[in-house]
Amino acid sequence: MANNITQPSPTHQALIDQGIINAPSSAKGRLLQAAATLFKEKGYERTTVRDLGKAVGIQSGSLFHHYPNKEAILRAVMKETIVRNTELMKAALAQSKEPADKVLALIRCELESVLGETGAAMTVLVYEWRSLKEESQQEILKLRDIYETLWISTLSAAKESGAVVIDPFVLRRLLTGALSWTVNWYRQEGDLTVEQLAQMALSLAIKPI
Amino acid sequence: MANNITQPSPTHQALIDQGIINAPSSAKGRLLQAAATLFKEKGYERTTVRDLGKAVGIQSGSLFHHYPNKEAILRAVMKETIVRNTELMKAALAQSKEPADKVLALIRCELESVLGETGAAMTVLVYEWRSLKEESQQEILKLRDIYETLWISTLSAAKESGAVVIDPFVLRRLLTGALSWTVNWYRQEGDLTVEQLAQMALSLAIKPI
Amino acid sequence: MANNITQPSPTHQALIDQGIINAPSSAKGRLLQAAATLFKEKGYERTTVRDLGKAVGIQSGSLFHHYPNKEAILRAVMKETIVRNTELMKAALAQSKEPADKVLALIRCELESVLGETGAAMTVLVYEWRSLKEESQQEILKLRDIYETLWISTLSAAKESGAVVIDPFVLRRLLTGALSWTVNWYRQEGDLTVEQLAQMALSLAIKPI
Amino acid sequence: MANNITQPSPTHQALIDQGIINAPSSAKGRLLQAAATLFKEKGYERTTVRDLGKAVGIQSGSLFHHYPNKEAILRAVMKETIVRNTELMKAALAQSKEPADKVLALIRCELESVLGETGAAMTVLVYEWRSLKEESQQEILKLRDIYETLWISTLSAAKESGAVVIDPFVLRRLLTGALSWTVNWYRQEGDLTVEQLAQMALSLAIKPI
DNA sequence: TATGAATGAGCTTTCATTCAT
DNA sequence: GATGAATGAAAGCTCATTCAT
Secondary structure, X not given: OOOOOOOOOOOHHHHHHOOOOOOOOOHHHHHHHHHHHHHHHHOOOOOOHHHHXXXXXXXXXXXXXHOOOHHHHHHHHHHHHHHHHHHHHHHHHHOXXXXXXXXXXXXXXXXXXXXXXXXXXXXXXXXXXHHOOHHHHHHXXXXXXXXXXXXXXXXXXXXXXXXXOOOHHHHHHHHHHHHHHHHHOOOOOOOOOHHHHHHHHHHHHOOOO | OHHHHOOOXXXXXXXXXXXXXXXXOOHHHHHHHHHHHHHHHHOOOOOOHHHHHHHHOOOHHHHHHOOOOHHHHHHHHHHHHHHHHHHHHHHHHHOOOOHHHHHHHHHHHHHHHHHXXXXXXXXXXHHOHHHOOHHHHHHHHHHHHHHHHHHHHHHHXXXXXXXXXXXXXXXXXXXXXXXXXXXXXXXOOOOOOHHHHHHHHHHHHOOOO | OOOOOOOOOOXXXXXXXXXXXOOOOOHHHHHHHHHHHHHHHHOOOOOOHHHXXXXXXXXXXXXXXXXXXXXXXXXXXXXXXXXXXXXXXXXXXXXXXXXXHHHHHHHHHHHHHHHOOOHHHHHHHHXXXXXXXXXXXXHHHHHHHXXXXXXXXXXXXXXXXXXXXXXXXXXXXXXXXXHHHHHHOOOOOOOOOHHHHHHHHHHHHOOOO | OHHHHOOOOOOHHHHHHOOOOOOOOOHHHHHHHHHHHHHHHHOOOOOOHHHHHHHHOOOHHHHHHOOOOHHHHHHHHHHHHHHHHHHHHHHHHHOOOOHHHHHHHHHXXXXXXXXXXXXXXXXXXXXXXXXXXXXXXXXXXXXXXXXXXXXXXXXXXXXXXXXXXXXXXXXHHHXXXXXXXXXXXXXXXXXXXXXXXXXXXXXHHOOOO
């Protein structure tokens, strides 16, 4: 979806070229991918730097060649994830016109992030917040604000159009919980497609016309 | 199970008397309360047995007279919470008649658990799952099944009555996420009451008639 | 020398009773003695906490039951040494009347500290200064000032009496170097007694009458 | 050895031309200068090869093209220093006639070494001895013996002339300590000149006539 | 020669757990 | 039951050294 050249937002590749995020094939990129997976599965605290090293095929000491400490790896996982998803959401919004369509686009986008390849990193973003130092939290929070502003703007527009009934802030928060929790139960192999799930979530959020 | 619902549910005191859960004033009870709070705030891994000991005014070594190891404390927190909440839900259900009222009762009940005094323990139940040993997870899972069956029965009845449109299993899972996530944003001091929040959540779950 | 009951200054035992320094037979006391020896022989940096543990017959982890970190052990070695020696010097001064005698008393006292049982700790005090954190240095510096004031007062009095010719501050500093360096060459087993050495050092410091 | 003293000592440049020491402007020379400074300020152990590399503007790995290991850098610092100072002392002695003048020349020479540009290296020579491997210590010791022999010869001659009273070996050792310790307190900016300080040290060493 | 990623041994420190008192 | 000193395994991290480029 992001590789649609016609959309105005920078593509994933552009983010890599600008040095904002690491290429998945680079040493750092592979480390972050492995870290996301391990942090999701075992939790940040229970994942040792030796685990991380083994997962990418280097010694634990070598990790510190790339990141100054373990927490910086967690921070990088979170940062890249939120930056990447913000861009995906911008691109998705640009392709929709109607308020309800835009809401569906965001829901679909967030579900794809949570349940797709970047799902591990998304889960880490939600569950490992407390493991960040206070100052790292502030840093990520700023990025998160940009992301959340996209949601609030879209829901507010939907409210004005009458598609949404309840307060956009409360609705966003209820949706945040509902959508991020899917990582704990949704199975790709089951009968329910992500698109169907998105439609169901949408049906909760907006008034049937 | 549904036949149980109509029975008068045992009170909290009864659970204590039966030795199923610990009195909050007992040594064990105070420990579990403190543990829930610490586990919620710092996370299970970052909470040390010294922290736990200090919180209840004993040496860390003395904890092991009450529980064989740290994980057993986590398990006890989770177990008591789920048992207590199951009973609260049974009691709440017994006081409602209409399907939609029953759904509201469950939502209210879960929100009160998450946002009230037992909120710390509820949060631990959601966020510290991975810190349990496999066999402990199985044990809690059984208790959780009882709890979840109450939800599914109620939502299924609501579906049959036409109040609910989407699949009860999916709906329950979306609600689980939405309601448990409130712990991360709801503030008692704000304008929104828990009852209002419950109503808003209900408005998502059921079709307006 | 310090066990002379008639002197006004608190005895070594009194310092122990007051909790200012640790009894050599206590766990902490034995650790500090061993630490002084190892720090002197290998240097602070090259002495590992495993070395320290082995020297007192405990696991390295157990050291942190007594001191919060390795640097605190170094600090304690220095602190105890300077406190003990200050008391020894006060006692020695109290037994002399004439300015030149007092100077000799101080020289003898410092030599005995450097070359006797506490020599290792004295050497550490001189050579491992840079291994202390800035704030620890300040702490020790205050104690050192008390010690140095005894020297300066005594040399100043000797200057006034005509026994000393050069500036007391410069003289003290030259003596500091000369006396502390003895640890690197003086051998107890040789022909030269500490008393003779003290007399020789005195002959440098004061004008022959 | 005494017969050497009258020979015109090779200049610093000659030592460089002979490949005995490195030109200060050469890569190796700059490294040794930087190493001396860092070793003095932070201590050998606390100075990392990264620190050394940064100080001379190369990567840490590149250091090992110049020296086989870190200890070799320390050894080179010490070696160059002692060789250079031996030559300086020979030159200084050659310009004095009277025994007391010769003693003053040595004192002045050593003070200038300790307090001047090569002070860092001199300090390293004194304080980092234990960081040398046993065999490196032997190597430096041989060079040091040459240096010390100059001192002992000079002091012995002064003793025979009556200018010195106490045993030359003991005197030399007391002076070693007194002079090297100056690095810890002497400040160029203060009122006391190095020459005055040398005179004061001399006044301790020799009998006033 | 220089680079810089990688090594791997070893460091200090943490912490759940034990146990004699 | 409670204490608190001790354990010992394992954690995060450091750093001299190597080596392909």
